[in-house]
Amino acid sequence: MCGIAMVRLLKPLEYYKEKYGTAFYGVNKMYLLMEKQHNRGQDGAGFASIKFNVNPGSRYISRIRSNKQQPIQHIFKKINNRISDTMEANSDKKNDIAWQEENIPFIGNLFLGHTRYGTSGGNSIENVHPFLRQSNWRHKNLIVAGNFNMTNNGQLLDELIELGQHPKESTDTVTVMEKIGHFLDDQVESIYQGVKGKYTKKEASPIIAEKVDLVDILKRATRSFDGGYAMAGLLGHGDAFVMRDPSGIRPAFYYKDDEVLVVASERPVIQTAFNLKMEKVQELEPGHAIIAKKSGKVSIEKILEPLEKKACSFERIYFSRGSDADIYQERKDLGVRVFPQIIESINGDLENTVFSYIPNTAETSYYGMFEAAEDFLNQQKTEKILAGGKNLSAEEVSTILSQRPRFEKLAIKDAKLRTFITADDSRDDLVAHVYDITYGVVKKDDNIVIIDDSIVRGTTLKKSIIKILDRTQPKKIIVVSSAPQIRYPDCYGIDMAKLGDFIAFRAAVELLKETGQYQIVTDVYNKCIKQRSKNDAGIVNFVKEIYKPFTPEVISAKISEMLKTSEINADVEIIFQTIEGLHKACPNHSGDWYFTGDYPTDGGKRVVNEAFINFYEGNNKRAY
Ligand SMILES: O=P(O)(O)OC[C@H]1O[C@H](OP(=O)(O)OP(=O)(O)O)[C@H](O)[C@@H]1O
Ligand SMILES: NC(=O)CC[C@H](N)C(=O)O
Structure with missing residues (x-):
């Protein structure tokens, strides 16, 4: 779920100096775009820029990456220091934009930024995007950053090896970049063959750059991609692209006017950074790419035939900023839709129930729950008043009207970090210490209803929330x-690829044991092994059989039991949204494979098959 940000300045740098007072306009906008996407990745951040107007021998690509804590701040501190140091040492060049362009790193015409949440490979600095494929020919330099995960990285790697290549790494970003790079090289070669003889080698270079056809390159390179992706790339001479997968799993939005083209993973990010109304920002269609030529020509091109749209619903539930106009309403609606189950669980006793939320993402659905509780109470009040009729005194009516649901801020999050996207090895400890509670608002024997956006491994609840609430x-x-x-498991950009990690899966397996049906686990394993040799399209998701004997409510009850450790005195009940409720709340994001097991690409079926084999054989590794 990384975040991407791309800016192409469509006017010469002097224009921005004149209009906005600075030639660093692009760098400043990139900082905003990246900072507003810190929610999408904490493992690293990177930035690359390209200058169009410098002479051979001068640097025209600048790149900086960090995997430190607060990586966005880290890289921009460095960028700003480099810029201000050079400006201070050359104060006479304050208004000399041509000099600044030639001499100050990071100033440029085209920019690419990335915030990383790793799903392939570790969290070393080498794995932080943008990746760079260097060459001494400008148009052969390729810089890539993406919000993506490939299900068939192994196959893509093998295809490169088949070509006689020797990839230096097997992480998916390298594979994808080398795949695009291969077709770039191939195309450059054939363009060169076409112009050879008519021009000198030196003359041929800019002609090749002009003729480079990213549409053709992307069509050939992405033919065998299976995954979810919003992939961005820059070529050294100044062409750029952002491409979205055919099912629209990963998001991409853009805005263009005559000054700028901007692309980001989230709509409100572009709105805020450029002060735009929502309607001005467009969604890039699945299977399409936005192509910006160095000449300034920008077009939207179909690269792959779009498939049924299966945009990731987890983007709406958790990953994206809740400031998007639609996401805000969707999250609220999720809170509304789960309310009937809540009222049942508390037997309609609003008087002795405190409502709250687990910060931060769940805050918006809490407002939905709030409204539903108020509506419920208003209905009760109306009924009481109508039943009392004219016999009710003014005092009695005001007593009825004064009732309100008890909403309190119970849980407090002390770190401005997302624990979910924190690497596994340090997460448990972080989760255990990151939350605190407000004392004095819960009466002994009250019910507490606390909403969270998602329960994945159950760690947040078990290690922290339930314990502290029980106090x-x-x-x-x-x-x-x-x-x-x-x-x-997810295999399209969320790092939840191990079945045994999921509390719902563990609960179902536990139930199979308890009900004497554990044979199903072995049967599923045998079926998974048997179909391993099939091609991806023919694979059936047999893992569904693990859940089949039980209703969602039975599994929820088992989860509740598993999360209530011996030291907890209160009763514990876990309530989940229904699949139907999810689809009603988020109608345009029907991608729901992690909930239903229905994968939008064939590779997904292989991944779930492998994930089960990994679980059964005790292999603690990702299944792609
Ligand atoms: O069941 P688990 O595996 O523990 O994961 C789920 C938890 O992780 C996320 O919190 P996070 O701290 O990432 O984000 P938030 O502050 O944005 O809610 C999410 O909001 C849940 O609270
Ligand atoms: N979440 C993502 O988009 C991750 C991108 C890429 N797979 C990586 O691990 O670097």
Whole structure:
């Protein structure tokens, strides 16, 4: 779920100096775009820029990456220091934009930024985007950054090896970049053959750059991609692209006017950075690419035939900023839709129930839950008043009207970090210490209803939330997940690829054991092994059989039991959103494979098959 940001300045740098007072306009906008996407990745951040107007021998590509804590701040501090140091040492060049362009790193005409949440390979600096494929020919330099994950990285790697190449790494970003790079090289060669003899080698170079056809390169390179992706790339001479996968799994938005082309993973990010109304920002269609030629020509091109749109619903539930106009309403609606189950769980007893949320993402669905609770109470009040009729005194009416649901800020998050996207090895400890509670708002024997956006491994609840809430001595703790049960691995950009990690999966396996049906686990394993040699399209998701004997409610009850450790006194109940509720709340993001096991690409079926084999054989590794 990384974040991408691309800016192409469509006017000469002097224009921005004159209009906005600075030739660093592009760098400043990139900082905003990246900072506003810090929610998408904490493992690293990177930035690259290209200058169009410098002489051979001068640097025209600048790149900087960091995998430190707060990586966005880290790289921009460095960028700003480099810029201000050079400016201070050359104060006479304050208004000499041509000099600045030639001499100051990071100033440029084309920019690419990335915030990383790793899903392939480790978190070393080498794995931080943008990746760079260097060459001494400008048009053969390729810089790539993406929000993506390939299900068939191994196959793509083998294809490169078949070509006689020796990839230096097997992480998916390298594979993808080398795949695009291969077709770039191939095309450059054939363009050169076409112009050879008519021009000198020196004359041929800019002609090749002009003729480079990214549409053709992307068509050939992405033919065998299987995954979810919003992939951005720059060529050294100044062409650029952002391409989105045919199912529209990963998001990409853009805006263009005569000054700038900007692309980012989220719509409100572009709105805020460029002060734009929502309607001005467009969504890049699945299977399409936005291509910006160095000449300034920008077009949207179909690269692959779009498939049924299966945009990732987890983007709406958790990953994206809740400031997007539609996402805000969708999250609220998730809170509304889960309310009937809540009222049942508390037996309609609003008087002795405190409502709250687990910060931060769940805050918006909490407002939906809030409205639903108010509506419920208003209905009760109306009924009471109508039943009392004319016999009610003014005092009695105001007593009825004064009732309100008890909404309190119970849980506090002390770190401005997303624990979910924190690397596995340090996460447990972080989760255990990151939350605190407000004392004095829960009465002994109250119910606590606390909403979270999602329950994945259950670590946040088990290691922290349930324990600290129990200190307030409630009768019952009801944890509500605004998302359904996470039952299947993701393989398109969310690092949840191991079945055994999921609390819902562990609960189902436990139930199979308890009900004497564990044979199903072995049967599924045998079926998975058997179909391993099939091609991806023919693979059936047999993991569904693990859940089949049980209703979602039975699995939820088992999860509740598993999360209530011996030291917890309160009753614990976990309530999940229904799949139907999810689809009603987020109608345009029907990608739901982690909840339903229905994968939008064939590679996904292979991944779930492998994930089960990994679980059964005790291999603690990702299944792609
Ligand atoms: O069941 P688990 O495996 O523990 O994962 C789910 C939790 O992780 C996320 O919190 P995070 O701290 O990332 O983000 P937030 O502050 O944006 O809610 C999410 O909001 C859940 O609270
Ligand atoms: N979440 C992502 O988009 C990750 C991108 C890429 N697969 C990586 O691990 O670097």
